[in-house]
Amino acid sequence: xxxxxxxxxxxxxxxxxxxxxxxxxxxxxxxxxxxxxxxxxxxxxxxxxxxxxxxxxxxxxxxxxxxxxxxxxxxxxxxxxxxxxxxxxxxxxxxxxxxxxxxxxxxxxxxxxxxxxxxxxxxxxxxxxxxxxxxxxxxxxxxxxxxxxxxxxxxxxxxxxxxxxxxxxxxxxxxxxxxxxxxxxxxxxxxxxxxxxxxxxxxxxxxxx
Ligand code: NVA
Numbered sequence: 001x002x003x004x005x006x007x008x009x010x011x012x013x014x015x016x017x018x019x020x021x022x023x024x025x026x027x028x029x030x031x032x033x034x035x036x037x038x039x040x041x042x043x044x045x046x047x048x049x050x051x052x053x054x055x056x057x058x059x060x061x062x063x064x065x066x067x068x069x070x071x072x073x074x075x076x077x078x079x080x081x082x083x084x085x086x087x088x089x090x091x092x093x094x095x096x097x098x099x100x101x102x103x104x105x106x107x108x109x110x111x112x113x114x115x116x117x118x119x120x121x122x123x124x125x126x127x128x129x130x131x132x133x134x135x136x137x138x139x140x141x142x143x144x145x146x147x148x149x150x151x152x153x154x155x156x157x158x159x160x161x162x163x164x165x166x167x168x169x170x171x172x173x174x175x176x177x178x179x180x181x182x183x184x185x186x187x188x189x190x191x192x193x194x195x196x197x198x199x200x201x202x203x204x205x206x207x208x209x
Contacts, residue, residue, distance in 0.1 A: 042191075058122060116154050161177055
């Protein structure tokens with residue numbers, strides 16, 4: 001009875017199973033493993049602000065979560081680099097980065113090194129949906145992975161800051177950064193709407209203006 005289905009759920013396997021039996025397009029609205037709609041909006045925002053993302057460097061600081069993994073997939077498709085820095089024990093799970101060439105991403109123990117000369121610095125909450133029971137342990141483990149002015153200074157002078165929101169000021173990002181001149185989080189949030197309209201247009205009409 002519907003033309004498109006969008007599902008926000010937990011395990012990626014659930015959405016893949018649903019899609020196997022669906023006669024209409026199924027959009028991943030977020031799973032534990034991936035968040036493609038967010039990355040469509042983020043890349044659209046980057047292009048709007050700075051032009052092509054090809055050949056650029058994106059620094060991902062914090063949890064190697066659904067958003068981070070999808071940045072890696074996009075890097076493979078669009079030809080840019082991702083520098084990932086996570087606390088020990090929270091590194092990218094090799095299996096989940098399958099299909100992403102090693103040339104497209106590098107892991108850094110030190111978040112400052114990951115941000116060096118980056119064109120975009122981005123992060124996310126330390127505890128994603130479904131992992132709330134790990135909250136206390138994560139707050140301790142991630143304390144050195146807060147995006148602050150010092151990390152932004154390691155990036156290029158015109159580097160942007162993005163966050164998929166909602167953010168916790170003072171946890172994964174300082175107020176100075178998220179409310180500062182490099183931050184494009186509100187443009188990014190608005191672009192979720194426009195990117196998703198474009199996605200529906202492509203899925204329903206097979207074309208985009
Ligand atoms: N990584 C976050 C993204 C929220 C938009 C989560 O999965 O909760």
